Amino acid sequence: MQILHPFEGSIQRYLEEIHDPDQYRPDHCPQCQTKHPLTGHGFYRRTLVDAAFDGVIRVRRYLCRSCKRTVSLLPERALPWLRFSVSLIALFLVARLLNGLTLRAAGRATVQTGMPYQRGQFWIRRFHNQAPTLSLAMAPLAEPAAATDFVSRALQMLESIGWIAAHRFLFSDLRAHLLGWPACLAPRGVPSTLAAAHPGA
Ligand SMILES: [Zn+2]
Numbered sequence: 001m002q003i004l005h006p007f008e009g010s011i012q013r014y015l016e017e018i019h020d021p022d023q024y025r026p027d028h029c030p031q032c033q034t035k036h037p038l039t040g041h042g043f044y045r046r047t048l049v050d051a052a053f054d055g056v057i058r059v060r061r062y063l064c065r066s067c068k069r070t071v072s073l074l075p076e077r078a079l080p081w082l083r084f085s086v087s088l089i090a091l092f093l094v095a096r097l098l099n100g101l102t103l104r105a106a107g108r109a110t111v112q113t114g115m116p117y118q119r120g121q122f123w124i125r126r127f128h129n130q131a132p133t134l135s136l137a138m139a140p141l142a143e144p145a146a147a148t149d150f151v152s153r154a155l156q157m158l159e160s161i162g163w164i165a166a167h168r169f170l171f172s173d174l175r176a177h178l179l180g181w182p183a184c185l186a187p188r189g190v191p192s193t194l195a196a197a198h199p200g201a
Contacts, residue, residue, distance in 0.1 A: 038062035
């Protein structure tokens with residue numbers, strides 16, 4: 001199970017703070033609801049490409065002693081199963097689908113000058129499929145946009161809500177993935193929820 005880490009700072013700060021298992025330790029199990037703090041259970045590694053970061057991050061895992069299942073704290077700018085951050089994918093999709101830039105120019109807009117255009121096409125294809133679901137799912141957060149097609153409507157709603165805020169909402173309450181789950185995790189991917197409020201906030 002993956003929980004979104006409610007961490008909004010830079011990736012560098014995330015990497016520093018994740019050292020301390022107490023910093024974001026869930027005080028109960030989100031899966032079986034046992035009211036015991038979870039036990040640190042090491043890390044797994046994944047790659048992440050963000051505007052100012054391109055590399056491997058460690059993702060902290062916790063174990064519930066009652067149900068023996070693990071929970072991992074993914075930084076909220078990272079999308080499960082996708083290497084690129086929410087922000088970079090957002091920049092690309094807005095540049096290409098909302099502002100009408102070419103694939104190449106949209107790639108430049110993401111700061112990924114060497115990004116193969118096939119990757120952008122993959123995001124676009126997935127976003128097209130997911131747009132009707134997203135438009136519907138985001139209705140509680142934003143007035144439906146005036147756009148006539150689902151893709152523009154979903155993009156305008158994401159822009160007005162903020163991509164990370166929308167992602168956090170979709171991922172926790174409705175379990176929708178911005179670009180849809182891959183077939184191997186269908187229909188709705190791994191069980192997921194949102195971490196408890198930031199302890200310092
Ligand atoms: Zn449990």
